[in-house]
Each structure stands twice: as C-alpha cells, then as structure tokens.
Amino acid sequence: xxxxxxxxxxxxxxxxxxxxxxxxxxxxxxxxxxxxxxxxxxxxxxxxxxxxxxxxxxxxxxxxxxxxxxxxxxxxxxxxxxxxxxxxxxxxxxxxxxxxxxxxxxxxxxxxxxxxxxxxxxxxxxxxxxxxxxxxxxxxxxxxxxxxxxxxxxxxxxxxxxxxxxxxxxxxxxxxxxxxxxxxxxxxxxxxxxxxxxxxxxxxxxxxxxxxxxxxxxxxxxxxxxxxxxxxxxxxxxxxxxxxxxxxxxxxxxxxxxxxxxxxxxxxxxxxxxxxxxxxxxxxxxxxxxxxxxxxxxxxxxxxxxxxxxxxxxxxxxxxxxxxxxxxxxxxxxxxxxxxxxxxxxxxxxxxxxxxxxxxxxxxxxxxxxxxxxxxxxxxxxxxxxxxxxxxxxxxxxxxxx
Numbered sequence: 001x002x003x004x005x006x007x008x009x010x011x012x013x014x015x016x017x018x019x020x021x022x023x024x025x026x027x028x029x030x031x032x033x034x035x036x037x038x039x040x041x042x043x044x045x046x047x048x049x050x051x052x053x054x055x056x057x058x059x060x061x062x063x064x065x066x067x068x069x070x071x072x073x074x075x076x077x078x079x080x081x082x083x084x085x086x087x088x089x090x091x092x093x094x095x096x097x098x099x100x101x102x103x104x105x106x107x108x109x110x111x112x113x114x115x116x117x118x119x120x121x122x123x124x125x126x127x128x129x130x131x132x133x134x135x136x137x138x139x140x141x142x143x144x145x146x147x148x149x150x151x152x153x154x155x156x157x158x159x160x161x162x163x164x165x166x167x168x169x170x171x172x173x174x175x176x177x178x179x180x181x182x183x184x185x186x187x188x189x190x191x192x193x194x195x196x197x198x199x200x201x202x203x204x205x206x207x208x209x210x211x212x213x214x215x216x217x218x219x220x221x222x223x224x225x226x227x228x229x230x231x232x233x234x235x236x237x238x239x240x241x242x243x244x245x246x247x248x249x250x251x252x253x254x255x256x257x258x259x260x261x262x263x264x265x266x267x268x269x270x271x272x273x274x275x276x277x278x279x280x281x282x283x284x285x286x287x288x289x290x291x292x293x294x295x296x297x298x299x300x301x302x303x304x305x306x307x308x309x310x311x312x313x314x315x316x317x318x319x320x321x322x323x324x325x326x327x328x329x330x331x332x333x334x335x336x337x338x339x340x341x342x343x344x345x346x347x348x349x350x351x352x353x354x355x356x357x358x359x360x361x362x363x364x365x366x367x368x369x370x371x372x373x374x375x376x377x378x379x380x381x382x383x384x385x386x387x388x389x390x391x392x393x394x395x396x397x398x399x400x401x402x
Contacts, residue, residue: 021336024392027145028385035137035384036124042133043117043126047082049104049167055082058103058136062161065140069147069154081171082163086179089155096402097157097395098180098359100350101135101189101366102165106373115375124379130369134379135189136161138367142392151392153399158183165350168207168312176353185325185398186354188363191372191379192387193343199364200326201344202316202351203249203277204284208309210236210295215302216261216268226266227302230259233270235299240274243290249279250287251346277346279315281356313352318344321360328401329362332393338386365391 028035042061047054059082063073066087076084082103088095105128117126124134143154160179162172169176180186192198212233217226243252252274259270276291278284288311295307326342333340342362351363368383 021389021393023149024145024389025336027148028141028388031141031145032385035141035388036119036381038137038140039124039129039134039379039384040117040126042136043124043129044112046107046109046112047103047105047128048108048111049081049106049164051109052078052080052082052163054109055103055163059083059085059161059163062103062136062140066143066159069143076175078163078171084163084172084175085159085161086175087159087161088157092155092158094182095156095158096182096184097398098183098186098354099139099157099159099189099395100162100176100186100354101132101139101159102162102350103136104163104166105131105133106166119381122381124381125377127377129379130191130367130377131372132189132191132366134369134384135191135366138384138388138391139189142388142395145388146392146396151396153396156399156402157395162350168348169350169353172350173353176350177357180354180357180359183354183359184402186351186359186361187365187391187394188349188351188354188361189366189391190349190351190363191366191369192364192383193345194368194370195341196368196383197341197343197364198326198329198362199316199345199349199351200322200342200362201279201318202348202363203279203346204281204311204315204352205313205348206276206309206311208274208276208291208307210240210272210274211306211308212236212259212270213304214266214268214270214300217266219264219266223266227300228266229270229303230267232298232300232303232305233257233259233272236294236305237272239294239297240272240291243287248283249277250283251275251277252287252291274309276311278311280317281314284311284314313348314356316349316351316355316361316363319358321358322355322362325360325362325398328397329390329394332390332397336389336393338390365394
C-alpha cells in the first residue's frame with residue numbers, strides 16, 4: 001500500500017510538471033513571430049562596443065520591456081561605453097541566481113545599413129543576431145512566460161545587461177563580480193554552440209604589446225650606425241611562439257606587428273600585439289614570467305624593449321559546483337525533451353568573472369547559432385523558442401535550490 005501511494009505521488013508530480021511544460025510551450029509557440037520581430041528590431045540597431053548611442057537605445061527598449069513585468073531597472077551610467085542595466089523583480093529580496101547577457105556587438109557603426117536583419121529558411125542573419133541579440137529576447141520571453149504561467153521563479157533572479165563584453169568588459173567586470181558575490185548560480189547567455197552544447201569551461205585570455213625602440217640609420221650609406229627594432233622583434237616573436245603548449249591549453253599568438261618608416265631605413269621602432277590564452281588560473285603567473293624574461297633579453301645591442309598589457313579574463317574552470325548546476329540543467333532538459341551536452345571552448349566571456357569567485361556557472365544558454373563575429377553569423381530560428389523554454393524551466397528549478 002505504501003509503495004502504491006509513493007508511486008501515485010510521483011505520477012502526480014510528473015503530470016504537474018508536464019502540464020507546466022505544455023503551458024509554457026504553448027505560450028511560446030503563440031509568441032514565436034513576436035519574438036522574432038523583437039530580434040529583428042534589436043539586430044537593426046548598430047551596437048558595437050564603442051557605439052554608445054546604439055547600445056543605450058537597446059537598453060531603453062529592454063528597460064521598458066522589463067518594467068512592464070514589474071521589474072526594477074537600475075541604470076549604471078557610463079561615459080565612454082553604453083550604460084549597464086541591473087534588473088530584478090520588485091518583490092525580489094535576496095535573489096540567488098545571476099543572469100548575465102551583453103548588449104554590444106563587434107560590428108562598427110554602419111554595419112546594419114550594409115547588411116540588415118534577414119531570414120533565409122530556418123535561419124536569421126544580421127550583425128549580432130546570435131551573439132547575442134537573440135539571447136536578450138530569450139531572457140525577456142522566458143520571464144514573461146513564467147509569469148503568465150503562474151510560476152514565480154523570476155523573483156529569485158538578478159539580471160545584468162552589460163555593454164562592453166566584446167572588448168573584455170572593462171567597465172562592467174567589477175559590476176558583475178560585485179553582484180555575483182552573494183549568488184549561488186550564474187547563467188551566462190552566450191549563444192549555444194552550433195551543435196546545441198552548453199559551455200562549462202573557457203580559457204582565460206589577455207592582450208599584450210611588445211614595444212621596441214632601436215636606432216635609425218640609412219641602410220645603404222651607414223647601416224653600421226643603426227640598431228634594428230624589427231630584427232630585435234623578430235627574435236622575440238620566435239621566442240614568444242615557443243611558449244605555446246596546446247597540450248596543456250596554453251596558446252601565445254603574435255597576431256599583429258608594426259614597425260619601420262621606409263625600406264631603406266634601419267627601423268627605430270617596432271611593436272607586436274600578442275594574444276595569450278590559458279586553461280588554468282595557476283598558469284597565469286608562469287606564462288607572464290616567461291614573457292617578461294623574453295622581453296628582458298636583448299638580442300640586438302642598443303635596442304630597448306617594453307612589455308605592457310594584462311590578462312583580461314581568468315579561465316572558467318569546470319568544478320564540482322558547475323557539475324551540480326549542469327545536472328539541474330540536464331534534468332530541466334529532460335522535462336522538456338532536450339538532450340543537454342556541454343563542452344569547453346577557447347573563447348572568453350563574462351562567465352570567467354563569476355567562475356573565478358567559485359560560483360556555479362554555466363555559459364552558452366542562449367539560442368543556437370554560428371559564425372559569430374562574421375558576415376555569415378546566423379541564428380537557428382527554431383532554437384529561439386526551444387531555448388527560451390529551457391531557460392524558463394531552468395530558472396524555475398534553480399529558484400527552489402537556494
């Protein structure tokens with residue numbers, strides 16, 4: 001008799017969950033066209049990281065949207081970048097879930113005029129359509145449908161919409177870290193990988209500049225008086241590239257160089273711009289020390305080298321807390337019929353800041369897309385409502401795991 005009662009209760013719970021999922025799915029299906037129209041509106045606003053006017057326009061649109069759901073939107077004004085938005089429901093007391101999404105793209109002003117939003121088959125195209133205008137729409141509609149379905153999990157979340165993620169979050173990194181400090185979970189809405197996978201590990205990244213000063217001279221008349229900054233730089237580039245250790249997730253790439261004034265002049269100046277990626281926090285000190293050692297060594301007497309720059313983001317390392325959060329997302333996926341997979345990637349995101357604090361963090365919870373940062377960037381349109389349903393289900397589940 002006891003076993004029958006337990007089984008009966010389990011069946012009742014399952015039936016209730018299925019009913020909630022059906023209700024949310026029906027709501028989203030009815031709003032599919034409306035959601036895509038909002039994606040189009042946002043995509044057709046230039047919002048490169050340095051286009052403050054465009055980012056603030058997007059912020060104003062989203063502020064109005066969230067305020068219509070009884071959310072309080074605090075604007076953190078910025079002088080050089082777009083304003084940041086910190087959002088939570090007026091009834092939220094101590095939200096333990098942080099959701100982060102960015103409003104900026106990598107595309108310069110004028111891009112929308114050249115290639116505005118368009119739909120071809122089941123894909124939508126346009127600057128930032130996947131990274132991450134669609135994610136902003138996903139977030140709003142996930143909360144809207146939760147509210148219309150009578151679920152209250154949205155009262156346990158705080159949202160940060162930042163404006164400078166694509167350039168390393170110089171003005172928003174501290175804002176994210178400060179608000180993440182008392183959270184249990186962090187969900188980052190970068191687009192899902194092209195195969196639908198979430199992201200549970202990212203490499204840390206940094207940008208550096210190697211400046212070299214030499215001595216100029218006429219290369220034909222008196223080359224012996226010159227000290228070539230370019231020749232010195234060539235030695236250093238080779239040494240820097242020897243730091244690559246792909247087996248352990250370390251990559252060092254000199255992606256740009258400059259120097260010299262004329263082909264018949266010994267170069268008095270040269271510079272290299274270096275991208276550094278690491279997979280573990282402990283690798284940072286080691287790689288920086290090796291770079292400093294290379295720059296301290298002089299190959300061409302009479303030249304002087306200066307190293308500048310920093311690590312912009314720490315690595316996002318998969319840990320025990322992440323595994324617990326991922327399992328909750330797996331369960332949410334099962335409830336709505338989505339198989340959840342996860343992966344690691346070399347690109348950076350704001351997930352690094354929350355992960356560094358030891359907070360359970362999962363990234364890639366946005367809709368599925370591909371070819372980010374290119375003219376061929378696309379959004380898989382069917383995934384817009386599917387991933388919105390997933391996000392709503394995850395938020396509701398996490399709201400009970402305080």
